[in-house]
Amino acid sequence: MQCNICTIDLSPIDQAINRGKSQLRKFSIKIPAFKLEPRIIFCEKVVKQTVEPPAESRTRTMGKNGKKQRNQNQNHRNRKDASYYLQDDQQQQQQTYTLTQSPNLSDQEPESDDQNPSGDDDDTLIPSKFSLYQQSVQSPKGDISYLQMFFLTYVGGRAPLHLQEDFCGTALLSTEWLRSDSRRTAIGLDLDVEALDWCMENNVNKIGTDLSSRIFLYHGNVLQPQEAKLVKSNVQNVMRNITLEENENENENEDVSEYVTSSEPLPSRDIVCAFNYSCCCLHSRHELVSYFKNALQALSKKGGIFVMDLYGGTSSECELKMQRKFPNFTYTWEQAGFDIVQRKTRISLHYTLHKHQKKKLRHAFSYSWRLWSLPEIKDCMEEAGFRSVHFWIRQMPDSENIKSIHGFGDGKDIKYEEVTSFQQQDSWNAYIVGIS
Structure with a gap:
């Protein structure tokens, strides 16, 4: 195969792909049925060939990580600025100065208690x-x-x-x-x-x-x-x-x-x-x-x-x-x-x-x-x-x-x-x- 723009012979790349497939078959490794449609990217006569799996194969390989990523993206879209929690007529209102101030009255009590037993993270911004x-x-x-x-x-x-x-x-x-x-x-x-x-x-x-x-x-x-x-x-x-x-x-x-x-x-x-x-x-x-x-x-x-x-x-x-x-x-x-x-x-x-x-x-x-x-x-x-x-x-x-x-x-x-x-x-x- 040859690039019509750069006149570079791509056959060595095809041959390398075929050799790789042959080696995998020797070890009885099942090869996914990828659709071999080379995608050519041109940038100052640099040729890059990539092979993409079918969309359904990509979806199946996402698993739990993919689900987590979708949830994170959804949370990101739903994220609101901290000012969302301020009331229109309440953006006012004890200061924190003290000579002997301690962040906790008791070491046995955490400064923040999470009441979410499911363990799911809520990415929405918490007010200061x-x-x-x-x-x-x-x-x-x-x-x-x-x-x-x-x-x-x-x-x-x-x-x-x-x-x-x-x-x-x-x-x-x-x-x-x-x-x-x-x-x-x-x-x-x-x-x-x-x-x-x-x-x-x-x-x-x-x-x-x-x-x-x-x-x-x-x-x-x-x-x-x-x-x-x-x-x-x-x-x-x-x-x-x-x-x-x-x-x-x-x-x-x-x-x-x-x-x-x-x-x-x-x-x-x-x-x-x-x-x-x-x-x-x-x-x-x-x-x-x-x-x-x-x-x-x-x-x-x-x-x-x-x-x-x-x-x-x-x-x-x-x-x-x-x-x-x-x-x-x-x-x-x-x-x-x-x-x-x-x-x-x-x-x-x-x-x-x-x-x-x-x-x-x-x-x-x-x-x-x-x-x-x-x-x-x-x-x-x-x-x-x-x-x-x-x-x-x-x-x-x-x-x-x-x-x-x-x-x-x-x-x-x-x-x-x-x-x-x-x-x-x-x-x-x-x-x-x-x-x-």
């Missing part, structure tokens, strides 16, 4: 634990409305423009802060670099250049803010050479591939906040006073406020487990036993996905907290130098009545009120406002 956290725990619009009201009530004279969110986690509050005024800036500070990286990828990089150029995320300890490093952003021309505080002792040998060090201080802040009960991560009075001093120093000399939140009540000093049911998952808050001497407890947040064969993300977030009292917080703030301290409290539904609720439940409509005294209840939440 940070995405689940934002939906189940945080309400940035509500927090911002109170922050603005507190500032205008106790400072006034100007609109609050510059926010610092300590223990920011994924900085959802900071990104939401920027939306209402083009003059606003936001600073986020957190010790968990994984949460900050997720924020850059999923929050900051998706809000547009105008907004992302006005947010500054720092990786560091709130007790040592002068050593914090600015996390790199795609908007390098704006964020380069900016630091949370001037740092004269930078390590020249430190790898700066992940961070941008700073040389110029940022504008003083109108508001500094620490939400999601993050101050409970600080276990000693010395740490608490030290942190309050850092927050006070960051505030504008023209006047500013520091705002934190706290929870309490009789139910906060015992074992407790509560659930909230959302469209695509169930969120569980679990509080272990309470040490009345050290006033410490351990908190775990679990998630059960309604899809993915009811897959469980146990101990997605775990914390060791000291539950401070309101008088202790006030004394520490005054010692740190705040002129005055104010309490805004709202009573929450009894824990016995809300062991399992849908979404944020009826408690979201209860308003905070400023108080100078408050009788103990089963459960309450408080904003604590310090005035510089």
Whole structure:
């Protein structure tokens, strides 16, 4: 046989094929009834002859591997982006900062329990634990409305423009802060670099250049803010050479591939906040006073406020487990036993996905907290130098009545009120406002 284009004699190839078939017959090996239809591929006079088996023979040889491959291809076509699991009005919502954070409360319990006994893999993307956290725990619009009201009530004279969110986690509050005024800036500070990286990828990089150029995320300890490093952003021309505080002792040998060090201080802040009960991560009075001093120093000399939140009540000093049911998952808050001497407890947040064969993300977030009292917080703030301290409290539904609720439940409509005294209840939440 000869190629009509390249004038190359293909007979040696045919002869080699025939010799191979003869050798196989000598050893009594059965030869499949292939249909010998040579396929010629021309590429710069290089001739390649291939022999293909019939379609039905190819199908029979696939076996289990072929079935698995078809299933994988089908799963790939059905795969949805993680944003599919976010509700349209819930792409908001405790951060992950803690000085003594542990991924698991118990080594005997896995962080993720697979409830799929069949063993079949579900390739559909599982939502990130940070995405689940934002939906189940945080309400940035509500927090911002109170922050603005507190500032205008106790400072006034100007609109609050510059926010610092300590223990920011994924900085959802900071990104939401920027939306209402083009003059606003936001600073986020957190010790968990994984949460900050997720924020850059999923929050900051998706809000547009105008907004992302006005947010500054720092990786560091709130007790040592002068050593914090600015996390790199795609908007390098704006964020380069900016630091949370001037740092004269930078390590020249430190790898700066992940961070941008700073040389110029940022504008003083109108508001500094620490939400999601993050101050409970600080276990000693010395740490608490030290942190309050850092927050006070960051505030504008023209006047500013520091705002934190706290929870309490009789139910906060015992074992407790509560659930909230959302469209695509169930969120569980679990509080272990309470040490009345050290006033410490351990908190775990679990998630059960309604899809993915009811897959469980146990101990997605775990914390060791000291539950401070309101008088202790006030004394520490005054010692740190705040002129005055104010309490805004709202009573929450009894824990016995809300062991399992849908979404944020009826408690979201209860308003905070400023108080100078408050009788103990089963459960309450408080904003604590310090005035510089």
